[in-house]
Amino acid sequence: MTAVRRDSSRDAEAPPASQADSRAPVGDPEPRDWVSALGGTGPEQSTALRELHALMIRAAGHQVWRMRAALPDPSPGAVDVIVNQAADEAMTALLGKLHTFQGRSRFTTWAFKFAILQAATEVRRLQWQHREVELRDVELRPSPAHEGPELSAEGIDLAGAVARAMSRVLTPYQRRIAVALLVDGVPIDVLAERLGSSRGALYKTLHEVRTRLRAELVATGYLPVSQAGPARLPQASPISPTDHEVSPTSSAGTR
Amino acid sequence: MSQTPGPRPDVLTDPAVESLLQDTTPWLSCEECFERMDTYAEAAVHDPQHLDEAMTAHLRGCSACDEEAQSLIDLLRAS
Ligand SMILES: [Zn+2]
Numbered sequence: 001m002t003a004v005r006r007d008s009s010r011d012a013e014a015p016p017a018s019q020a021d022s023r024a025p026v027g028d029p030e031p032r033d034w035v036s037a038l039g040g041t042g043p044e045q046s047t048a049l050r051e052l053h054a055l056m057i058r059a060a061g062h063q064v065w066r067m068r069a070a071l072p073d074p075s076p077g078a079v080d081v082i083v084n085q086a087a088d089e090a091m092t093a094l095l096g097k098l099h100t101f102q103g104r105s106r107f108t109t110w111a112f113k114f115a116i117l118q119a120a121t122e123v124r125r126l127q128w129q130h131r132e133v134e135l136r137d138v139e140l141r142p143s144p145a146h147e148g149p150e151l152s153a154e155g156i157d158l159a160g161a162v163a164r165a166m167s168r169v170l171t172p173y174q175r176r177i178a179v180a181l182l183v184d185g186v187p188i189d190v191l192a193e194r195l196g197s198s199r200g201a202l203y204k205t206l207h208e209v210r211t212r213l214r215a216e217l218v219a220t221g222y223l224p225v226s227q228a229g230p231a232r233l234p235q236a237s238p239i240s241p242t243d244h245e246v247s248p249t250s251s252a253g254t255r
Numbered sequence: 256m257s258q259t260p261g262p263r264p265d266v267l268t269d270p271a272v273e274s275l276l277q278d279t280t281p282w283l284s285c286e287e288c289f290e291r292m293d294t295y296a297e298a299a300v301h302d303p304q305h306l307d308e309a310m311t312a313h314l315r316g317c318s319a320c321d322e323e324a325q326s327l328i329d330l331l332r333a334s
Contacts, residue, residue, distance in 0.1 A: 062330050063323075105293035112330055113292045116323050124319070136265075143266040159267040162275055182274045183267065188285075188319045200285040203317055207279050210316065214276055223276070 034107040038098060052094070055108055056087035059115035067120065070127040082126070086119035093118065124187040133186050133194045135176040139167060140183065158222055165216040170209060177202060178209045279316035283309040288320045296327040 037048035060083045068074045071082075094114045101110055142159035166175055180186045181202065188206075192199050217223040267275075283291075291310055298305035314321040 059330060062333075063326050066322075066326055066329075105297050108334075109293040109297055109327070109331060113289065113296075113323070113327055116326050116330070117289065120319065120323050120326070138265045140265050140267045143268045155269050155272070159269070159272045162272050163267055166275075178275060182271050188317065198285075199319065203285045206316065207282060210275065210277055210279055214278065217276065 034111075035098060035101055038095065052111060053087060053091055055111050056091050056094075056115040057083060059112040060084075060086040060090065060119040063116045063119035064123060067123040070123055072126055072130075082122055083119065086122050087115055090115040090118040121189050124190050125193065128187065128190045133180065133191060134184070136179050136184070137172045137175050138179060139163065140179070161217060161220060161222045162213060165213050165220070169212045169216045174205060174209045174212075177205045181206060274316075277316045279312050281309045281312060283313040285313075285317060285320055288313045288317065288324075292320075292324050292327060296324060296331055299328050300331045 032048065034048060034052070037044050038052065039045075040048075061079075064071075064079055064083050064086070068079065071078070091114075094111055101107065140163040142156040142163065166178065170178065177191075180191055181188055188202050189199050191197075192202050195202075214223060218225055288310065291307065295307055295310050298307070310324075314324055
């Protein structure tokens with residue numbers, strides 16, 4: 001875990017995050033050729049850089065405000081520091097990719113996403129900075145204490161089938177990643193940082209996990225073959241939850 | 256990785272089951288999601304009928320990208 005690095009030298013430009021939404025309206029037409037201005041020289045470039053930084057402050061402030069409940073220290077001073085640092089880092093990232101802007105969206109929209117990504121990542125990092133992240137290869141069991149009226153024996157049965165499928169068709173690494181992300185709730189960028197990996201690499205692992213689990217649950221009759229879209233608890237389970245848990249259509253038993 | 260001080264529950268809750276079984280096809284990476292996020296957000300604001308199947312699937316399965324995309328949409332709506 002690294003200590004929080006803070007550069008408060010630009011605090012004078014930072015609005016309180018709570019006010020970020022109401023500042024600096026973007027306006028309808030693009031006010032400038034941002035790419036030319038930022039890539040130019042002299043006063044025009046300086047003005048463009050200053051205005052871009054204000055946009056980044058605005059978007060970072062918006063993001064930190066959304067996630068303020070996750071902050072260990074949500075005081076205005078601490079928020080200001082986070083917003084400014086995220087804006088600075090996002091601006092650096094954006095300028096490094098300026099040549100890739102193709103004008104498919106407004107420049108301001110394109111710029112906002114850099115600040116939102118940076119600020120969200122920073123808030124999640126701070127939220128977990130003093131928390132251990134454990135990679136657990138565990139055998140899961142259905143939650144015994146379901147909440148909500150929609151949960152039923154079928155839900156427990158499906159959870160049991162998923163738990164067995166995790167043991168059967170996932171590698172130990174895939175299980176550890178899936179448990180960390182989806183059972184223990186570790187944010188994907190936090191896990192990536194701790195593992196020296198990337199969000200994209202972990203998401204790819206998760207995609208493979210889901211593909212394998214869905215295929216297994218189709219094979220064992222818990223999901224319909226043609227099911228598309230988000231998985232839902234089935235209306236009816238192929239087996240009684242108290243039976244030995246092998247579905248009629250299964251070609252493989254449980255273990 | 257280190258040990259946690261207390262045991263974590265080894266239970267599968269329904270939200271975890273639903274997320275584990277999420278259909279995230281057609282495939283889209285987090286990097287491609289970020290690349291498309293600006294055009295996706297503008298389309299979401301200006302044309303509610305707009306559909307990007309791969310983005311929708313990715314955002315269903317990636318809570319970090321989903322938070323950031325929704326945040327961008329909200330920021331545009333507030334502009
Ligand atoms: Zn993603």
